[in-house]
Structures are given as structure tokens and as C-alpha cells.
Amino acid sequence: METFKKLPDTSFVVLEFQSTFGGTAYMQEVIDDNGIAKHVRYNQHIDTASWDSKESKWTLEAHDLKTGEKKIFSGNFLWMCQGYYRHTKAYTPEWPGMSDYKGLLIHPQHWPTDLDYAGKEVIVIGSGATAATTWIHEIVRRKIAHDQPAFTKICIESPEQVKKDLIAGVAAHLPEGFHVEKNFTPSYRPWQQRVAFIPDGDLFKSFADGRSGKELKGDIIASATGFNLVMFGDIVFTVDGEVVDWHKTITYRSVFTRYDE
Known part of the structure; x- marks a missing residue:
């Protein structure tokens, strides 16, 4: 201006x-x-x-x-x-049997403002930024603004060590014997893509409840599978x-x- x-x-x-x-x-x-x-x-x-x-x-x-x-x-x-x-169309893979699903299939890019999920079984597909990231409260913005450059600098100078430390942090929240390398090890180095913020590690709690996840039943499926x-x-x-x-x-x-x- x-x-x-x-x-x-x-x-x-x-x-x-x-x-x-x-x-x-x-x-x-x-x-x-x-x-x-x-x-x-x-x-x-x-x-x-x-x-x-x-x-x-x-x-x-x-x-x-x-x-x-x-x-x-x-x-x-x-x-x-x-x-x-x-912006007109998000990325949702064509899964076998998708057309037979009778529940509600939505994508966060076009989230219905009137969605009522009270008492419903909700399944979230995906574990990246779309599924995990939240807005961090105003009170911590100054701290983040101070710490972020240092973290980014370390990611650039020592990416393999940062990757090792981040994966170790993930493993600490998962059940013993969980295949971390297969399920939670990205193909890219830290900060080549955005690092997701997961408050209190709540995403990992579902992995510790003992269920295999091979079969899930839900009223609503949120396809947090990225964008085109x-x-x-x-x-x-x-x-x-x-x-x-x-x-x-x-x-x-x-x-x-x-x-x-």
C-alpha cells in the first residue's frame, strides 16, 4: 500500500x-x-x-x-x-469400496460449518499437518518467534540429528514394539516440509489403546489426506x-x- x-x-x-x-x-x-x-x-x-x-x-x-x-x-x-x-477440490484418494460407504465423508478443506458430530464415531484418515496442527495460543507467540529461528537453523545445519531426536520423541509416546520407522518416519528431512504441532501428544493416545486399527466403523470419515x-x-x-x-x-x-x- x-x-x-x-x-x-x-x-x-x-x-x-x-x-x-x-x-x-x-x-x-x-x-x-x-x-x-x-x-x-x-x-x-x-x-x-x-x-x-x-x-x-x-x-x-x-x-x-x-x-x-x-x-x-x-x-x-x-x-x-x-x-x-x-481450492475448489481437495485431494482424496479413491479407496476401494468408497462408493458403498453410507456415512459422511468430508475433507477439512471443505469442512461443513453446520457439522454435528456429537455422539458420532469419527475416523480421521491421515496424520500430517491437516490432521494434527492447531493454532497456538496468543500467549506463546512471542516465545515461538524467539525460538523458531534457532530451531530452523539447527534443522539446516544438522538435519539428521534433528530427525533422530524428533523420531525418538515420537517413539516415547508410542507403545513398545510399535513400528515407528514404517509409520512415523518421513522421507524428507525436518523443515523441508512443515513440522506438525500435536498438543499433549493426543494423536498418539489412540495408538496405545490396544486396538489394531485394521477395521474401524464410523459415522463420519474426515479425509485429512492433503491437497491438489x-x-x-x-x-x-x-x-x-x-x-x-x-x-x-x-x-x-x-x-x-x-x-x-
């Missing part, structure tokens, strides 16, 4: 797929304090983004998800901020009329550059 304040003759628009802003709750305060609301267009699905080298201009073709109205936007600079998940990755929101990009094949690009200092095989 400081950049636009210094360039009063520059205009901008924010195109949002959802019917309201995404992210955390304080975003509404940011929008209000900086007068951004008038620049935001909600329910916009971008179909194509075309770059014209002669005009040095982007042209975006979009349509309104509520009305179906087609719209054209143009500008000299395009900033992609939609992340790398396909997607490049730039499935938008079709063209440069001077030629469709961009992202597999034939490299990135250098945040800039995509085409190369020929």
Missing part, C-alpha cells in the same frame, strides 16, 4: 475467487484502514491471462461466479497471490498468443524464463 500511496496516479484491482477475503481475521482491519475495499472484486474466476510484448500489457479474461458475467481486466503488472492449492497442487490457479497463460507450458520454464530471482529443449 505504501507504494501506491507514493504513486497516486497508479490504479490497481484485486480479483478474489471467494465471496469474501481469505486469510486471517485481521485482514478486515487492514482492508478498512487502507481503503482497499473499493479496489476488490469478489467472486471473480480468471480464465486466461495474456501478455502482449508490443503493448507491454496484460489482458485478463474473467467471469463472475455468481452472475456469469464475462469481464476483461488489463494492466502492466500482474501479481499472483492465490497460492498453490486447487496447481500452478497459478489453473489460469491459462499466453505470451504473444503462445500458450505457456510451465514444464518448459525455469525461474530466476522470481522471474519465469522460457527455455528450449
